[in-house]
Amino acid sequence: MTTPERRRIRDAFCARLKTPLTGGTDTVYRTTAADRVFTSRTLRLFRKDLPAILVYARSEDAVGDTVSDGSAVVTVRNLRLAVEGIVEAEEGIDDRLDELAEQIEAAIDGFDIPGLETARIDYAGTEIQVDTDAETPFGGVRLTYTVRYRRARDIPPEGIPPPSVFLGISPKIGTAHEGDYVLISDPDAPCHCP
Numbered sequence: 434m435t436t437p438e439r440r441r442i443r444d445a446f447c448a449r450l451k452t453p454l455t456g457g458t459d460t461v462y463r464t465t466a467a468d469r470v471f472t473s474r475t476l477r478l479f480r481k482d483l484p485a486i487l488v489y490a491r492s493e494d495a496v497g498d499t500v501s502d503g504s505a506v507v508t509v510r511n512l513r514l515a516v517e518g519i520v521e522a523e524e525g526i527d528d529r530l531d532e533l534a535e536q537i538e539a540a541i542d543g544f545d546i547p548g549l550e551t552a553r554i555d556y557a558g559t560e561i562q563v564d565t566d567a568e569t570p571f572g573g574v575r576l577t578y579t580v581r582y583r584r585a586r587d588i589p590p591e592g593i594p595p596p597s598v599f600l601g602i603s604p605k606i607g608t609a610h611e612g613d614y615v616l617i618s619d620p621d622a623p624c625h626c627p
């Protein structure tokens with residue numbers, strides 16, 4: 434299941450990179466990819482779609498849990514996010530990949546994620562690849578960012594078990610049979626106390 438924060442981070446990076454700086458007939462974008470920025474790693478791209486940028490999560494680590502105020506547990510997470518620029522493989526491809534990488538770095542430098550303003554974004558490195566054997570020869574430059582953020586989850590009040598805990602009920606008299614199971618947190622469940 435995707436956490437809302439990971440999706441929010443991917444969407445925020447995508448919006449930052451594809452939103453024009455100016456509008457009108459002379460629209461100016463942050464990168465040469467213009468508005469061809471997508472939150473998918475499996476998008477099929479054609480020559481007409483290049484240059485393009487793909488934004489996707491690579492991995493995430495949990496640093497540790499802390500109890501904030503007794504009602505929530507906060508987990509500090511490090512999300513490794515890839516921002517991959519793709520250009521057509523042609524003369525000067527290395528210069529074009531370097532240019533796109535510099536534009537991406539400039540766009541993300543000093544960026545605050547809306548709704549996660551306490552998240553810290555750190556540049557973690559760049560990988561470069563050129564594939565001239567593909568149907569559409571391309572070059573790719575993947576910038577990796579580590580996004581450190583906090584994710585809170587509620588602690589149920591004392592005395593109320595988590596909603597997915599079941600109690601097996603089997604009578605002590607009579608022949609043995611498969612017990613019945615009731616959801617402990619169900620207020621209408623019968624109480625079978627010894």
